């Protein structure tokens with residue numbers, strides 16, 4: 001199955017198997033949107049803007065193959081628990097953020113980790129197999145944590161010990177410390193191309209004006225075999241119905257892949 005992504009007036013086709021969703025969760029004001037902003041455009045804002053639920057899409061051409069990464073930047077308060085559940089169900093990789101200077105935000109990450117495992121195990125029962133759940137726990141605001149740290153590293157590391165799909169990183173979105181390493185670690189665990197990490201591809205921006213240019217930019221025209229990433233300017237959060245279809249298709253695909261593996265092994 002191919003998915004069509006509109007980028008300007010150029011249409012990009014991304015195979016469904018190369019489409020992923022990254023879900024960013026955590027209490028309010030811990031720096032989720034700041035981490036996402038570092039990922040998308042390398043920028044940091046000191047000013048706080050509350051998030052309801054932001055959706056972004058990044059499209060890649062990696063050595064000639066198209067990939068798509070959807071990013072769901074959630075709100076910390078979750079006024080609609082069913083929506084959070086749906087976000088978790090559609091997630092392929094997770095970033096759980098707390099602030100190193102806020103104990104309560106760490107407790108929230110512990111609750112979220114538990115909830116993700118519970119929600120995903122419902123899906124696991126459907127597919128009758130343990131789902132791999134690539135997840136990074138991220139202690140943010142490392143830049144001033146020495147002054148008022150409320151969560152020792154050793155305690156946060158305990159949350160990921162013994163799980164090869166889960167890792168802990170201390171980062172600073174403000175100073176851009178360890179952020180690239182965190183994304184690299186997450187993509188490695190998820191077996192996604194390393195080039196999806198911000199530091200490992202050339203960033204191409206498509207301005208709105210370019211979209212209407214007579215000779216539109218098109219990633220398919222990228223001739224050499226490097227890695228390119230572009231933030232999609234027209235990304236909209238899919239509807240609940242599309243999310244449900246996405247989950248159904250994913251469960252089906254995973255089931256088919258397992259059947260194929262069985263046939264190959266026999």
Ligand code: GDP
Pocket residue numbers: 026027028029030031032033034035045046047048049050051076140141142143144171172173174175
């Ligand atoms: P969100 O509610 O989790 O999305 O948090 P935001 O990303 O909106 O950040 C909340 C506030 O914390 C903003 O004022 C940011 O400027 C600030 N902030 C985010 N990351 C850092 C960081 O690494 N260090 C410091 N000192 N402040 C940060």
Ligand code: MG
Pocket residue numbers: 032033034049050051073074075
């Ligand atoms: Mg936010």
